[in-house]
C-alpha cells in the first residue's frame with residue numbers, strides 16, 4: 014500500500030479501482046508465502062517463508078527505486094538486461110532512496126528480531142499437508158475474483174495490455190512480474206529459433222508484391238513537411254453526414270472534396286486489439302499489428318523497426334516529433350517511438366492538462382493543437398510530425414461548454430455523443446489549419462489525415478443505423494464490415510487536380526504511398542502495403558481477423574458477399590478461383606507479417622543505407638530545450654519556423670475558441686501526468 018500510494022503513480026480514478034488496489038496484493042502474496050506451507054517440518058517452513066517474504070520485498074523495493082527513475086515498472090527483460098531500452102539505473106541508486114523507505118523493510122526487521130529474541134516461538138508440530146492445498150486453492154479463487162473485478166473495470170486487460178501501470182493497478186506487482194516473465198519468455202523463444210531463411214520468405218513475398226510508383230504522382234510533395242493528423246475513432250460515414258440539417262464535420266468535408274486533396278472513399282482500417290497503436294504501426298512501418306494484443310506493448314520495446322521517422326531522417330534529413338496529450342507510457346509509446354527513430358515526443362507532461370483542460374484520454378484536441386505551437390515552431394524543417402488526437406474517443410465525453418452542436422436523439426448516448434466529439438474534432442483541425450495558413454506552413458507541407466478505427470462498435474451499429482438514415486432491422490454482418498471505412502485525406506496545398514478516389518486500400522498502404530509522393534523510393538524496404546496510386550496497387554484489403562474486402566467481394570468468416578447487392582453469393586467457378594486467390598494472399602501476408610514481427614526478423618535485414626536505430630540515444634525529456642539549443646547551434650542555418658520568422662514566436666497567429674484557455678490552471682487533473690524520461694525525484698536531484 015505504501016508503494017501504491019506513496020511511490021507508484023497508478024492513476025486511480027474511481028472508488029472501484031481504489032477497492033481493487035486494496036485487495037490485489039492479498040491473493041498473490043498468499044500464493045507465494047503459501048508455498049512454504051508445503052514443507053512439513055518447522056525447520057524448513059520458517060526459513061522458507063521468511064526467504065519468500067524477503068525476496069518479495071526485494072522485488073517491490075527494486076521496483077520502487079526503478080519507478081522513481083523511470084516512472085515505469087521493471088520488466089523481466091530489463092531485469093535480465095535483455096532490453097536495450099531503459100537499461101539499468103543511471104546515476105547512483107542511493108540518490109533515489111527516500112526516508113520513508115524504512116517502512117518497506119521494517120516488518121522484516123521486526124519479525125527477524127522477534128524470532129531472534131524468541132518472542133515468536135517456533136512451533137515444532139509438523140504441518141498438515143492439506144493446509145498448503147487449502148491456502149493455495151483459496152488464494153487462486155481470490156485471484157480469479159480479483160481478475161474478474163479488473164476485467165470489469167478494464168475489459169481485455171490482459172489480452173490488450175495497454176500499459177504496464179494498468180496491470181499493476183488491477184493485479185498487483187507480483188502478478189505483473191509473472192505475466193511479463195511468461196510473455197518475454199515466449200518472445201525470446203520465438204526469436205532464438207528464428208533464422209535468416211525465414212526472412213527470405215518474407216522478402217520473396219514483399220518483393221513480388223511491390224507496386225512501382227506512378228510517374229504522375231511520384232515526388233509531387235518532394236521536400237515538403239509532413240503533418241500527420243490522426244483522427245481518433247473517426248469513421249468514413251461522418252464525411253458529408255448531416256444531423257438536424259447541419260453538417261457534423263463541415264471543415265473536413267471541405268478538405269475531403271478540395272482540389273488540393275487526394276481523398277479515398279474505400280479506405281479501411283485494419284487494426285486488431287492494439288487499436289490506435291496498431292494503426293500507428295501500420296502507418297509508419299507498413300507491417301501489420303499482431304493477431305492478439307498490441308505490437309507496441311508486446312514487442313515494441315525491443316523490436317527492430319524500419320519506420321518512417323528513421324527513413325525520412327536518413328534519406329532526406331527530416332526531423333520528427335509526436336504531439337499527444339496523453340501519458341507517454343500508454344501503448345508503450347515512450348519506448349516504441351525511440352525504436353522508430355522519433356526525435357521528440359511531446360506527451361502530456363509538456364502541456365497544462367489540469368482541471369477541465371483534459372478528458373479521460375488526455376488534453377482536449379483544440380488545446381493540443383494550440384499548445385503544440387511552441388514545440389512545432391522550433392522544430393527544424395523539413396519535419397515529419399504526428400498529432401494524435403484523443404477527444405473523439407469512447408465514451409465520447411465532452412464538457413458542456415465545449416459544444417453547442419445539436420446532436421441526434423437515438424436514445425443511445427454513445428451514438429449521440431459521437432457526433433458531438435466528432436464535430437469538436439472537426440473544429441480543432443479547422444483552427445489548426447487557420448494557423449498553418451497564416452504562418453505559411455501550409456504551403457510548405459503535405460497534410461495527411463486519417464481515421465484510425467471505428468468509434469461505434471458493431472454492437473451499437475443498429476442504434477447508429479437510425480441516425481444515418483438506414484434501416485436497423487435488416488442490418489447484418491455485411492453492413493458492419495462496410496462501416497470499417499475510415500477517411501484518408503492527403504492534402505497537398507497548391508495541387509489543383511485532387512479528387513476523391515474509389516480505389517480500395519487500407520492503413521497498410523499509407524507508407525509506400527506517402528513515400529512515393531515525397532519522391533523516396535520504397536523498393537528496398539520490407540513493406541506489406543502498396544502505393545495506392547500505382548497501377549499495380551493491390552486492392553484486396555486484409556482485416557486483422559483474416560476477413561477481407563475487395564472492390565467486388567466482402568469476405569466475413571469465410572462467407573462471401575457481393576459488394577453490389579450486399580447479399581451472400583453463390584460463386585461461379587471463375588469467381589471461386591478469384592476468391593481463393595484473395596484469401597490465400599491475405600493469409601500469407603498476415604502470417605508473414607506476424608513471423609517478421611514476432612521473430613524480430615528485421616534485425617537480420619540491412620536495406621541499403623539504413624543505419625540501425627539505437628534507442629539509448631533517444632530521450633524525451635526537455636524536448637523544448639533541445640530544440641532551442643539546436644536553433645542556436647545552427648544560427649543562420651536554422652530552418653525552424655521560429656528562426657525563419659526572425660526569431661519571433663507565431664503563437665499569436667493561433668486563434669481558438671476553446672473556453673479553457675481562460676480558465677485558471679488548477680491542482681486537479683483528470684489524467685496522471687508522468688514523463689518516463691524525466692527524473693521525477695525532487696528530493697534526490
Ligand code: GP9
Pocket residue numbers: 287288289290339340343374401403406
Ligand atoms: C490513448 C489513445 C487511445 O493514448 O491513443 O488509444 P485507443 O484506445 O484508441 O487504442
Ligand code: MN
Pocket residue numbers: 245246288289465466
Ligand atoms: Mn484510437
